[in-house]
Amino acid sequence: MIRAVALSVLALLLSVGAARADVAMAWSQSAGTIVVAHPKIIEGFDRSGEKKLWSAEGLVSPSSIVTSQDGKVVAILDGFEDQIALVTVANGAVALYEAPGTPVAAAFFGRDAWVTLRDLSRVLRITPDGVVTEFEVAMDPALIAVSDLFVFVYSRAEGLLQEIDPKSGQVTRNVVLGAGGSDLEIRPPRPFDPPGAMAYLCRPTAGRIVVVDLNRMEIQERGIGAAPADLTFVEFGAQLLSFDPGTSVIADPVRESLHIAHNPNVPGQNSQESSQPTPVDRVVVTGAGLFAFDSGNGILYRIEKRATTKVASGLTATSFVPTNEALFTWDAKAGKPRREKTTE
Amino acid sequence: MRRVVVAFAVVLAASAAHGQTRITSDVEIRNMEDRVRKATDFETRVSARINLGDLRNDRNESAAAQHEFEMALQLARDAREQSWRKHDLPRYAVACSWAGLALAALGRGADAFAIFEEAVRYAPDSAGIWNNYSVAMSRLDRRGKSTGTGRLSVAAGERTINPTPGDLLRLNVSRFTLAQGLLNSGDDLEKDEAERILRTITASLDSDTFRSTRQAVVKREEFQILTAPTTETGRYLSIFNRAHMQLALIYENDDRIDEARREYQAVVGRRSDEPTALAGLARLSRDPKERDQYLIQSLDANPFAADVVDEYQRHVNANVASPAAAGGSVGSQVRLAIQQIHNRDFRRGRETLQTLIAAHPNNDVLQQLLASVELLSGASSGRPRFLDQLTGPVANPSEPELRAVMSLFSTNKLSPTDRATLDRSEFASNATLDKPDGDAFAGGTINGIPFRFQNPTRFRGIPSAAKTLRVAYRILGATTVDGRDALLVEPLRVEVSQ
DSSP states (O other): OBOOBOOOOOOOOTTOTTOOTTOEEEEETTTTEEEEEETTEEEEEETTSOSEEEEEEOOSSOOEEEEOTTSSEEEEEETTTTEEEEEETTTOOEEEEEOSSOEEEEEEETTEEEEEETTTTEEEEEOTTOOEEEEEOOSOEEEEEEOSSOEEEEETTTTEEEEEOTTTOOEEEEEEOOSOOOEEEEEOOOTTSOSSOEEEEEETTTTEEEEEETTTTEEEEEEOSSOOOEEEEOOTTOOOSSSOTTOEEEEETTTTEEEEESOTTSTTTTOEEEEOSSOOOEEEEETTEEEEEETTTTEEEEEOSSOEEEEEOSOOTTSEEEOSSOEEEEETTTTEEEEEOOOO | OOOOOOOOOOOOOTTSTTOOOSOOOHHHHHHHHHHHHHOOSHHHHHHHHHHHHHHHHHTTOHHHHHHHHHHHHHHHHHHHHHHHHTTOHHHHHHHHHHHHHHHHHTTOHHHHHHHHHHHHHHOTTOHHHHHHHHHHHHHTTOHHHHHHHHHHHHHHHHTOSSOOHHHHHHHHHHHHHHHHHHHHHTOHHHHHHHHHHHHHHHHHHTSGGGHHHHHHHHHTTOOOOOSSOOSHHHHHHHHHHHHHHHHHHHHHHTTOHHHHHHHHHHHHHHOTTOHHHHHHHHHHOOOHHHHHHHHHHHHHHOTTOHHHHHHHHHHHHTTOOOOOOSSSOHHHHHHHHHHHHHTTOHHHHHHHHHHHHHHSTTOHHHHHHHHHHHHHHTTTTTOOGGGTOOOSOEESOOHHHHHHHHHHHHTTOOOHHHHHHHHTOOEEEEEEEOOOBTTBEEEEEETTEEEEEEEEEOOTTOOTTOOEEEEEEEEEEEEEETTEEEEEEEEEEEEEOO
């Protein structure tokens, strides 16, 4: 699965004194490196979190972070200061870019970074040699994701999914999915599937998931729970004990539950509802497990088939990162990632 | 999911040169405090706190303003937790947006941005939340963000099917916020768009749709001009006032005097003691007696508006002011103090000011006038107070204070500590700029004192036709301009007067 990059902007945890809205963490599997962005500094740590590999000048207030598919580059956005940093994971080399508008979401197509700019209704393409090109899209481009062939930008105000040719930057096709989406995921076809990727959009205010056949640009809507806010899939090849590959997991903060289903083409169909201790609205899965996050309270849970374990609290949506083996949070006092205990 | 109507905040124009667009009075403060005490619902309470903070700011009571914004943040924090616990996402988004507004008022920009992003995640179609987002970014001087979120607010408002007068009123608030954001950008094209939007607003407010609202405004004798009005009549009045004021300032800056006067008169027609409109009419008047009357009325309505106090000082210096009597209104006493200082009657000037300060402690304008007395009378050994009590940026340093700094420079009496203090001091004043050479400005005047920039300077986003700016600067030294003593300054930031 190609992990789409939703609007992973930090949630400010007003209720938790310790929480800071200024740490963004990412994981590069291929380099075995944890990347941590905090005010004006970006650091790389080894997979244990113990050894600092490099340190570089960073952004004032990092707001979101995404790793390229090959794990070689990390894009960090500063939505308030309108800056973008592209970090080479191997050595911590940083290329800083001034954005002409508010950068809100990013994704990589091959080695090119694509960043949506809300104020200007544009998307930026930054090539590895630093060439920046702007392309127009519809109003409020909040979400971006890529397939093997195209870049997709979802403009939230108009509910429009735009297919963009990554070479020319031109919108080649578009389809109306409905306004107010909060998460966009794209999955390439699996072996024996018909050709073409599928897109999945969560619309919490409508209580629906929109499934798009990107080959035919046909949509199918499904009512799931009360407010499906975030969706993830267990990847094929993942070594998770509790969940089969292809399982879809949807966070629903209004139902205070997760909807877990085993038909990957139709998330939520015949799903089991798994109640959670508090409202959860974000989900993430890696080799270290399935995790659900409660943005309102800053609590992170590890989800097993029959049990939910509280892992950490006082977090923001980007101040933790699951690697292949463990879950890390940022220990500001120690100045390094802290490996959290994820099982009882 | 159900729709929650948000109380729209109205963007302030308070950072601009003639920006004291809102009146402040003890009555308003008391009314608002009363509202906080009696209100049971979240939005009335939190908006009242924000309003109180802004009213305090208008009175130059910055510590009290800070306290109100902290209280607003606490209320929003509690509401946010409560609504999340109850799985009420629309209300959660609303609470987040109020927290964002409070954080912006407290100058915590990145935190405000983060929580607004959380708000729009769950209410991306809410014109009110986008509007509050735009207001917050405007306060934080993030012009592109303010315009971008303002456009989203207007777009959301225009999507409303079969709008009620209330919906149209909220749409006009969104339009105003967008217009303000466009004006802040300093771009001539965007200024034209802003002017068109403001005309749309004033035409809409004068239309038949709002006939009953206008009647209600008159019947209830409603008069408060607020940042976050929660009633329909309050919202009507606030947006009416601000749209006409903003048009007046555009016209005044463009030397379209008759059009400017018409807009100021529209405001005064709705409320006869609107101090900023009265000050505007005073500036436009060529008759000294008429100007005198407008300034008296303006200071009676708001005695602590720094720009009106400056204007009145210039009026007194021109020897055309009518005598102010002891006793009477607070405005009258402020005028008396200014006249006593001008007449070098420092003992009485000090007494007048001390009486005022006893009644209005922590008022920055009164403290500044008192510092002027101390400086001019020699009681403070010719040192401006900010050299010894620097606690942050120095807003609106007085003419005597600036002259004292020039004097210390030219007599070489600044100690290394004083120089270090000046090096890290940021000042902010309203400045009239000299005609630029091309698009580069060389200098101008602040409080009647000439100044020169270290180098001729171009300002990004500031059209060369702009004459009056709010300038943030550092004082580098003393120099001469056309044979007159002048300040040598390093510009840090500028804004076009609105």
